[in-house]
Amino acid sequence: MDRAHAMGRTGAIVAMAVTVLAVASAAIEVMRAELPGFSHLLFDSLAVLIGLCAVLGIIYTCTASALVGRFFAREVATPRDFPAITIAKPLHGDEWHLEEHLASFFEQDYPGQVQYLFGVHDARDESLNAIERLRVRYPDAHITVVADSRLYGPNRKIGNLVNMLEKAEHDVLCFADSDVLVDENYLRQVVGALQQPGVGLVTAVYRGLCAPGFWPRVASALTNYHFLPGVVTGLAIGRARPCFGQSIAMTREMLERIGGLAQFAHHLAEDHAIGEAVRRAGAVVSIPPILVRHACVENTFAQLFTHELRWSRTVRAADRSGHLGAVLMHPFALAMLAVALSGGAAPAWILAAVALCVRAWLIWRTDRATGDKFSGLLCLPLWEMVQFAIYVASFCSSGVVWRGTRFRVDRNGMLSPVHET
Template sequence: MMDRARAKGRTGGIVAMAVIAIAVVLAAIEMVHLELPGFAHVIPAVLAFVCALCAVVGIVYTCTASALVGRFFAREVAVPREFPAVTLAKPLHGDEWQLEQHLASFFEQDYPGQVQYLFGVHDSCDEALRAVDRLRVRYPDANITVVADARLYGPNRKIANLVNMLEQAEHDVLCFADSDVHVDRDYLRHVVGALQQPGVGLVTTVYRGLCAPGFWPRVAASLTNYHFLPGVVTGLAIGRARPCFGQSIAMTREMLERIGGLAQFSHHLAEDHAVGEAVRRAGAEVSIPPILVRHACVENTFTKLFAHELRWSRTVRAADRSGHLGAVLMHPFALAMLAVAFSGGATPAWILAAVALSARAWLIWQTDRATGDKTRSLLSLPLCEMVQFAIYVASFCSSGVVWRGTRFRVDRNGMLSPVHET
């Protein structure tokens, strides 16, 4: 089975390289025969050539990512040697879409060890606690603890919530998961198994979008599934990425104390990335097992989608500036369309755009195949590609972000400071 999969991967790679070669030849022929009557035509021609070249490299990246995503999820998951007691810490804020269902997925775990469910809010009247009350009824034997504490240690309220909650943590294995995350029944088994491997100090997981009803949530999920996820997998494969995702983090109490606790990250925008880097500096490994969690995508208007994705993109930029700059190659279709515009609609540029779009469609199919999902996003692919590129470009235009209704400025070190508007 594995040999056959490798053979298919090689065949797909050969086909992809052939398509790329054809596109490069066509572009080169067009450039050779260009007649530039004046200087005014030189700059657009140069820009068209640069965009076309970047699009070709982007197509190579896309084809590479298509192969790597299958390999990533084909790896074996570590099996726990034992099943220690776990504290699941969930910071809450407001009555989110399907909050009870998402939280309930953590109560349905196929895990024989003890589990403490630790929920935290800043306000004892927070509407999210209604979902917790219903869970108490559904799971009367569950060990549920609620912490309502308004103390803050910086602008990052999620970190403050976790710091306050952990004072009530009963167990030495700590698992932090966002409130809008849905997990499979074997989630805890897989996370604990990975955490027990030699040298591992923290376990985090990649995620896919779980879309609410509506068109724009589907677009948001597509951006997560087919840009973020393949990008992470490719970055890990080439040794470029050093991620840690706040959607799901597991570590021991000993490791948390070793890095100095969570309060130190209360001024970070990308606090999850900072936690991962602290663990690495302590000499431990950040493990990313081949499992998925689902992250809710609920932005039901273009404005909300753009604002949310822009904050995420600027978070990535703050965490890894050089990597974020290189991520331009993840947008081959948009780059090819720029080549079309700068070349005045040259036929080779249109062909390159078609090849780029086909490569992106292939990546979608391969990603869904690797994760066991059905492909539904091909009709909106051109729109998704252009929206993602617009968000990427906008991420360089400002250092400000809006987080839960508050505007912050982000400095070069990824630190948050509130913007006091007059």
């Protein structure tokens, strides 16, 4: 019954999206009829230009489909030895499946010593209930909790990590978000990559791990089929320089070499800034062919849009030219714009159909490369239009909302609170 209800709701949403597109196309057709001849030429010229962009987007999508398989087919480095590790996890609130996500770090096939270091700003934080249950489940685990309210800037995650690291006991440090789920070989793979010559930091790409509900599935799809292939393609062509806060591993020596974490307390994209600092120090940021899972829990469209918009503006702050070029990641939406501007011309509709097919091919290739089973292909047009709307909105303002607080982001990616009047 629940599945039937979900399928019915999915069909209704897809139908709504198609209706909106049809209404928009009809509105533009009315405008074309009412405007003078030169305006028709303008609309047709724009349709051709946007159609060319859609063609380039189709080429990009085919390229990404090939590259994503190649990326995950690479070998993962084997560790030479197994040094002691401190896993540092900043916590905030009782998140969805928090205990399960944290437990995946306790169930590692790793023979070295591991310190589990958890940090909160408030000793009454509800997340600590999960830590107490983990103490019972893993009585032999070395667990340390730090409750410290000190902040060093608007980025509370950095403040939490700085406070925690005062209690870190080992020289290999692994920072991982609280909503991340990993497999049992995670630490082996990370350490193996970190031990390669010239490597100063190891990070990992991620897929969405969706909570129950329609909108978490949409959020997961945006992560899996836009973010992930985009990163892989950017790496392959030498354009991307990422570092992902979901999983960062480095040595204490490297952290001291770049000047510590407190300097990043005013950054929106602190993970990107950390990666750039490591590169400036002459070391390599390694991204091995491993995956972690990042929870997608936005259960309303408003929550999804706000969260994805913050992420998109984070990318824009970190790499403005790359973010502008990312328009080619939206061939279906571009083709539908061409359909609307051309008054429903047949070539534009054909272009939209081709774009949708190659996007479906990319989804299949991505899932095959990562070993995941896909469902919900009927929602693909909706996913594409939602992602494009978020992308366009990312250019409209420099403001973001982070944990209920509104910030302004300057051209250097630095945060400053917006004081409401």
